[in-house]
Structures are given as structure tokens and as C-alpha cells.
Amino acid sequence: MSRRADREIAHGKKLSQVDPESVWGWKTPAGQVRAGRRAERIATGANLGPGVLALEVGCGTGLFTEMFARTGSRIVAVDISSDLLEMAVARNLPPDRVRFERKQFEECDVDGPFDAVIGSSVLHHLDLEKALFRIFELLKPGGIMSFAEPNMLNPQIVIERKFTFMRKWFPQVSPDETAFLRWRLRSRLGKAGFDMIEITPFDWLHPHTPERLIGLVGATGRMLEKIPLLREFAGSLYIRCRRPS
Numbered sequence: 001m002s003r004r005a006d007r008e009i010a011h012g013k014k015l016s017q018v019d020p021e022s023v024w025g026w027k028t029p030a031g032q033v034r035a036g037r038r039a040e041r042i043a044t045g046a047n048l049g050p051g052v053l054a055l056e057v058g059c060g061t062g063l064f065t066e067m068f069a070r071t072g073s074r075i076v077a078v079d080i081s082s083d084l085l086e087m088a089v090a091r092n093l094p095p096d097r098v099r100f101e102r103k104q105f106e107e108c109d110v111d112g113p114f115d116a117v118i119g120s121s122v123l124h125h126l127d128l129e130k131a132l133f134r135i136f137e138l139l140k141p142g143g144i145m146s147f148a149e150p151n152m153l154n155p156q157i158v159i160e161r162k163f164t165f166m167r168k169w170f171p172q173v174s175p176d177e178t179a180f181l182r183w184r185l186r187s188r189l190g191k192a193g194f195d196m197i198e199i200t201p202f203d204w205l206h207p208h209t210p211e212r213l214i215g216l217v218g219a220t221g222r223m224l225e226k227i228p229l230l231r232e233f234a235g236s237l238y239i240r241c242r243r244p245s
Contacts, residue, residue, distance in 0.1 A: 004176045005080060005104050008125060011174040012060075012081025020061050020084065024121075025207030030214050034205045038120060038148050038236070039067035041202070045240040046116035046146035048073040055114045055138060057105050057131075057147075058122025062088030068118065069098050076110055078103040106130040113140040119147045123239075125177045132192035142245035145194065147238075150179035151201055154235045182237050194241035201225065203236035 015023060025031045042064070048054060050072035059065045059077035061084050068075055074097045079085050081102075088100050101110060106127050117135045135145055150157050157179045182199040189197050204221025205214065225231050 007175050013083045016083035028207045029211040030209035031207035042146045046118050046144050052115045054116040057119040060084045062091045064120045080104050112138040116144045123149050136193050139243040143243050145241050149237050151237045152179035152181050153232050195244045197241040200238045201231045201234035
């Protein structure tokens with residue numbers, strides 16, 4: 001494994017000693033709403049449902065795996081961290097439909113091809129060129145890639161990623177992770193061979209939004225997602241593309 005992979009494994013071990021989902025912001029009331037909306041977007045974009053075979057990249061603790069599994073799809077979920085995978089396995093998801101495996105994705109040797117390759121906040125941890133090539137290889141012709149990733153134009157994400165001296169205030173950020181500018185990512189996806197590329201800024205609901213304001217902030221955020229220029233500063237990017245048939 002690469003030194004970068006070793007650092008990701010160490011980061012997973014560090015997170016496993018606390019509460020990863022709290023550190024990532026998924027356990028607050030606003031975080032739960034945010035996670036549910038994100039999972040729905042990824043699942044809908046990937047056409048998940050009964051009869052669909054999907055590969056989830058970077059499943060971590062299995063939080064999103066559990067939501068994806070509710071669609072009735074069969075899911076192979078991989079992660080580089082054995083510590084986080086232990087938490088995922090402890091969810092006791094249906095073994096006939098969900099299988100967890102420890103893999104470094106860029107060198108992932110799981111059996112494909114898959115109808116969809118999906119993931120939440122994982123591509124920015126990987127060697128992007130190798131990861132996109134592997135996703136393309138693992139998809140069936142006509143198969144869908146559906147991911148949500150951090151947006152580098154979001155002010156908080158800029159601070160987290162660019163000002164390394166402030167990392168102690170952001171324990172969720174691993175040493176090598178980055179974020180994406182959508183026009184650059186679109187170019188990378190095109191060069192990897194994908195077509196029907198859609199990259200959409202979304203997600204203005206911060207996980208620490210007070211519960212009484214979730215409805216208001218969520219509605220305002222959905223409005224901002226439709227406004228040119230302003231939408232570019234949203235927290236996340238939704239990415240959907242296809243391996244040509």
C-alpha cells in the first residue's frame with residue numbers, strides 16, 4: 001500500500017476510538033436530515049432498487065450502506081479501514097444483500113461488473129485518476145457512477161483543506177484529503193471515458209444548525225441551489241455520470 005493509504009488507515013483507527021459519525025456531523029438532528037437527503041440523491045441517481053448490483057466505495061461505518069440497502073439493491077461495500085468496517089459489520093445488515101470487504105479501492109479486485117458504483121465523501125480521499133479508471137472498469141456498459149463530494153468553493157471547506165495549521169479544529173479531515181472544483185472534476189471524468197456527466201452544487205444545511213431552524217435553513221438552501229453563481233458555494237457536489245453503452 002502507498003504511504004497515503006497508510007495515513008488513511010491510521011486516520012480511520014483514530015476516528016474509531018471516538019465516534020466517527022459524530023465527528024463527521026451525521027448524528028445531530030440537522031446532520032441526520034442532511035445524510036438522508038444525500039443518500040436519497042445518490043440512490044436515486046444510481047437507479048438503486050431490487051435487482052441492481054452496486055459497489056459502494058469508502059463505506060466507513062456503514063451509515064450510508066444501511067440507507068442504500070433499504071432500496072432492495074445488492075451492495076458490495078468496501079473500505080480501507082478495518083476499524084471502521086468493524087462498525088459497519090456490527091449493523092447486521094441482511095447478508096444476502098450486503099457484503100463488506102476491506103480493500104484499497106484504487107487496487108480493488110472485487111468481482112464486477114456493477115450496475116452502479118456509489119459513494120459519499122470518499123473520492124477526495126483517493127488517488128483520483130486511479131479511482132476513476134477503476135470505477136470505469138468495474139461498471140457495466142451503461143452503468144452509473146453516483147457520488148456526493150465536498151465542494152472546494154465552500155468557505156468552510158476552503159479553510160479545512162487549505163489552512164493546515166487549523167486542522168486541529170477539524171478532526172474529521174485526514175492528512176491527504178482534498179475537495180473538488182466542479183469544472184475541473186468534469187474534465188477529469190471526461191478524460192476517464194465517462195459521458196452524460198452532471199455535477200450539481202447542493203447542500204447548504206450545516207450539521208450544527210439548531211433543530212428549530214432546520215426547516216427554514218433547508219428551504220432557503222434549496223432555493224440557493226437554483227440561483228446561478230450563489231449555488232457554486234454550496235457545501236457539496238452531486239456527481240452523476242455513465243460508462244457509455
